[in-house]
Amino acid sequence: MSAQPILTRREWLLSDRPASRMQARLGRAYVAWRRFSANRLALLGLLIIIALLVVAALADVLAPYSPTIGDLKNARLLAPGAAHWFGTDDLGRDIYSRIVYGSRWTLYVVILVAIIAAPIGLLVGTVAGYAGGWTDAILMRVTDIFLAFPKLVLALAFVAALGPGIENAVLAIAITSWPPYARIARAETLTVRNSDYIKAVQLMGASPFRIVLRHIMPLCISSLIIRVTLDMAGIILTAAGLGFLGLGAQPPLPEWGAMIASGRRFILDQWWVAGAPGGAILIVSLGFNLLGDGLRDALDPRSGDQ
Amino acid sequence: MTAALAIDRLEVVFDRFRALKGVSLEVQPGESFGLVGESGSGKSTLLRAIAGLAPVTSGGIAVDGRTLGRGRDKAFYRQVQMVFQDPYGSLHPRQTVDRLLQEPLAIHGVADGERRIQRALDEVGLGNGFRFRYAHQLSGGQRQRVAIARALILEPSILLLDEPTSALDASVQAEVLNLLEEVRRRRKLTFLMVSHDLAVITHMCERLMVMQNGEAVENLAASDLVERKVTKDYTRNLLKASEGFVRA
Amino acid sequence: MSTLLDVEDLRVTYPTRTGVIEAVRGVSFQLGRERLGIVGESGSGKSQTGRAIMGLTPPQAQVSAKKLAFDGIDLMAASPRERRALRGNRIAMILQDPKYSLDPVMSIGRQIVETLRAHERVSKAEARERALAMLEAVQIRDPARVFDLHPHEVSGGMGQRAMIAMMLIAGPELMIADEPTSALDVTVQLDVLKILDKLVAERGMGLIFISHDLRLVSSFCDRVIVMYAGKVVEQIKASELRNAQHPYTLGLLDCMPRIDADRHPLPVLDRKPEWAA
Numbered sequence: 001m002s003a004q005p006i007l008t009r010r011e012w013l014l015s016d017r018p019a020s021r022m023q024a025r026l027g028r029a030y031v032a033w034r035r036f037s038a039n040r041l042a043l044l045g046l047l048i049i050i051a052l053l054v055v056a057a058l059a060d061v062l063a064p065y066s067p068t069i070g071d072l073k074n075a076r077l078l079a080p081g082a083a084h085w086f087g088t089d090d091l092g093r094d095i096y097s098r099i100v101y102g103s104r105w106t107l108y109v110v111i112l113v114a115i116i117a118a119p120i121g122l123l124v125g126t127v128a129g130y131a132g133g134w135t136d137a138i139l140m141r142v143t144d145i146f147l148a149f150p151k152l153v154l155a156l157a158f159v160a161a162l163g164p165g166i167e168n169a170v171l172a173i174a175i176t177s178w179p180p181y182a183r184i185a186r187a188e189t190l191t192v193r194n195s196d197y198i199k200a201v202q203l204m205g206a207s208p209f210r211i212v213l214r215h216i217m218p219l220c221i222s223s224l225i226i227r228v229t230l231d232m233a234g235i236i237l238t239a240a241g242l243g244f245l246g247l248g249a250q251p252p253l254p255e256w257g258a259m260i261a262s263g264r265r266f267i268l269d270q271w272w273v274a275g276a277p278g279g280a281i282l283i284v285s286l287g288f289n290l291l292g293d294g295l296r297d298a299l300d301p302r303s304g305d306q
Numbered sequence: 307m308t309a310a311l312a313i314d315r316l317e318v319v320f321d322r323f324r325a326l327k328g329v330s331l332e333v334q335p336g337e338s339f340g341l342v343g344e345s346g347s348g349k350s351t352l353l354r355a356i357a358g359l360a361p362v363t364s365g366g367i368a369v370d371g372r373t374l375g376r377g378r379d380k381a382f383y384r385q386v387q388m389v390f391q392d393p394y395g396s397l398h399p400r401q402t403v404d405r406l407l408q409e410p411l412a413i414h415g416v417a418d419g420e421r422r423i424q425r426a427l428d429e430v431g432l433g434n435g436f437r438f439r440y441a442h443q444l445s446g447g448q449r450q451r452v453a454i455a456r457a458l459i460l461e462p463s464i465l466l467l468d469e470p471t472s473a474l475d476a477s478v479q480a481e482v483l484n485l486l487e488e489v490r491r492r493r494k495l496t497f498l499m500v501s502h503d504l505a506v507i508t509h510m511c512e513r514l515m516v517m518q519n520g521e522a523v524e525n526l527a528a529s530d531l532v533e534r535k536v537t538k539d540y541t542r543n544l545l546k547a548s549e550g551f552v553r554a
Numbered sequence: 555m556s557t558l559l560d561v562e563d564l565r566v567t568y569p570t571r572t573g574v575i576e577a578v579r580g581v582s583f584q585l586g587r588e589r590l591g592i593v594g595e596s597g598s599g600k601s602q603t604g605r606a607i608m609g610l611t612p613p614q615a616q617v618s619a620k621k622l623a624f625d626g627i628d629l630m631a632a633s634p635r636e637r638r639a640l641r642g643n644r645i646a647m648i649l650q651d652p653k654y655s656l657d658p659v660m661s662i663g664r665q666i667v668e669t670l671r672a673h674e675r676v677s678k679a680e681a682r683e684r685a686l687a688m689l690e691a692v693q694i695r696d697p698a699r700v701f702d703l704h705p706h707e708v709s710g711g712m713g714q715r716a717m718i719a720m721m722l723i724a725g726p727e728l729m730i731a732d733e734p735t736s737a738l739d740v741t742v743q744l745d746v747l748k749i750l751d752k753l754v755a756e757r758g759m760g761l762i763f764i765s766h767d768l769r770l771v772s773s774f775c776d777r778v779i780v781m782y783a784g785k786v787v788e789q790i791k792a793s794e795l796r797n798a799q800h801p802y803t804l805g806l807l808d809c810m811p812r813i814d815a816d817r818h819p820l821p822v823l824d825r826k827p828e829w830a831a
Contacts, residue, residue: 017435024438196396204410205383344739475595477823480809484819509811547740550773
């Protein structure tokens with residue numbers, strides 16, 4: 001190997017002697033990206049999620065009609081056509097516009113749940129795994145109690161107690177989805193807590209809090225990101241389920257689950273009313289699943305070290 | 307003169323298994339002391355007990371005449387540091403060398419971090435080119451150098467070495483042993499070194515203790531080994547085994 | 555000397571996304587019914603050489619050789635099926651850590667019996683008989699007891715002996731031992747070597763002993779091949795190691811601390827790029 005005076009950007013990123021913190025970090029990200037982008041399906045998943053983001057951001061531009069006000073007189077339950085791509089519903093609202101606006105609510109639910117549930121799970125799991133003993137026993141029994149109930153039933157109970165509405169649905173889903181994250185984080189913590197590099201930090205005199213926060217959590221984050229991404233589909237479905245049962249988003253919010261619920265009455269004659277939001281849920285769920293699978297290959301801490 | 311490290315009838319019990327059965331030893335300041343034995347002899351357990359990583363059931367450990375309690379305070383870690391056996395397991399897989407070396411400085415609130423990192427890297431012969439690498443971008447010998455730099459950065463007076471070269475190739479072992487001797491001379495360190503390899507211990511240490519099944523077999527000076535002045539059969543067997551295979 | 559194994563210009567390469575890694579770059583040697591040591595440091599390609607002869611290289615690796623013949627059989631041309639038949643039957647391999655090469659959920663005795671019955675048609679009773687005899691041959695004191703133990707219930711030395719018993723049961727003519735004693739305590743290491751030495755001598759096997767420990771290998775083997783960066787840098791009779799020519803061999807011999815030599819600092823290897831050329 002000869003030293004070249006001018007490095008291409010790729011060589012700079014892949015350099016095995018980075019000259020700064022930044023270069024080291026970017027190099028690492030680039031390697032992960034290369035591994036991720038080698039997987040076509042993962043790229044498709046990423047594309048779907050990016051499309052979802054774009055649609056949500058540009059809903060005002062993309063939607064030709066209002067999502068909440070329909071033309072009751074002329075446009076009830078029209079079949080898909082040039083004027084209404086996905087047809088209209090029983091209140092004469094354009095389903096395409098409602099789906100476009102509904103993407104915002106889907107993102108809202110998914111992101112809020114991830115922001116609330118993942119950190120709770122991470123914290124509970126790493127603390128339980130690192131502390132061991134009584135702390136571990138108590139935290140994990142609490143986790144078990146949450147895990148013992150079917151997710152939807154528990155979420156239903158919470159929404160019933162908190163009152164219907166999309167914010168409460170988000171809260172209910174978050175409360176019911178952290179336990180698996182806690183389990184993963186704990187399992188991951190148990191595999192690293194006795195490693196020499198954690199012992200070495202203990203020998204530096206680091207406090208347990210510092211060890212968990214700065215040395216253990218970063219190791220758990222990638223498996224957690226993967227799991228959360230794979231769970232996104234489930235979260236969307238739970239939110240849709242709550243919406244379907246009338247406990248999530250309330251009319252006239254164009255939430256996809258609630259749309260299916262209201263379309264159920266005409267499912268045999270006007271299939272598109274329920275079918276279009278159903279298709280949207282399917283595609284977005286698929287996107288998150290593919291993305292999660294790709295991330296699993298790209299971020300796997302075991303293969304990442306070699 | 308107070309001993310740098312005094313161990314008095316130390317017992318360690320793991321789940322009813324007596325890993326260490328009342329071992330005593332004293333290491334003088336600036337001395338290099340070796341612990342030799344086969345697996346299960348308790349040599350690593352002794353090291354870990356001193357570092358506070360193994361449960362001490364009875365007996366005492368004193369550093370510079372100060373008896374240690376159950377816990378270890380920050381002052382202890384500035385005085386005593388450790389280098390582990392497996393260079394592949396002792397560096398955090400997601401941290402750069404820079405981050406690894408910064409951590410002890412941050413924990414102890416050391417002000418002149420930049421200078422110390424530079425010095426530590428230069429001292430272990432790595433230089434700045436290695437500063438922002440991750441552990442997986444380093445060879446086994448380089449990793450062990452980073453581990454030594456990390457142990458030195460708090461400027462301790464006692465270094466606990468747990469088989470620091472047994473996972474390395476012979477030629478790399480020689481480099482790391484030379485490096486350890488050099489930093490010991492320069493920083494006037496006290497070494498307590500564990501190894502299964504008699505030759506490594508005789509090379510590195512002035513005095514040594516042979517251990518078996520959690521007990522001390524005998525205490526020797528390195529020169530005793532050179533002159534084959536050993537009294538116990540076990541030590542004699544070890545000596546013979548270290549010379550390689552002899553066809554009957 | 556009849557040639558048991560003939561290796562000429564053996565190459566093992568691994569294509570990766572960043573380029574081709576050449577693990578073994580043109581290794582040639584011949585082996586009779588003798589003990590041959592292959593010595594080198596990590597990354598020298600010594601284990602890759604052993605695995606390539608055994609046919610155990612991972613599928614993404616490319617193995618090529620001008621000649622790779624075992625007892626006249628062209629291994630490069632042999633079908634996977636033929637190689638499988640050779641493996642275990644006429645060529646056997648011992649790996650470093652018995653923990654990873656023995657099946658953890660099967661008793662040691664059964665594993666030996668299964669190995670035997672996979673290669674020979676023998677009755678269950680006879681297989682058991684021969685397995686017990688084999689365990690005794692590797693100096694396990696209470697073969698009947700060890701027969702029923704699982705791998706995790708025995709010590710490292712015992713496990714390695716069981717592994718040797720399992721590998722020898724089919725009566726192989728060539729044994730490849732990849733760091734067979736590195737995971738063991740020094741005293742146990744010598745016991746295992748003694749057993750290996752006796753069996754090789756009694757059965758007239760060829761043995762390839764792969765190790766990083768030049769001193770150990772030279773005390774055990776008849777001939778030593780020293781590998782560096784995928785190439786053979788020196789072939790020498792073990793008894794004449796003192797007269798080795800190549801600076802790498804000399805450096806390896808010199809850099810080990812010795813009990814009766816006071817050398818501070820230890821001489822270190824000054825790696826020359828031309829060694830790898």
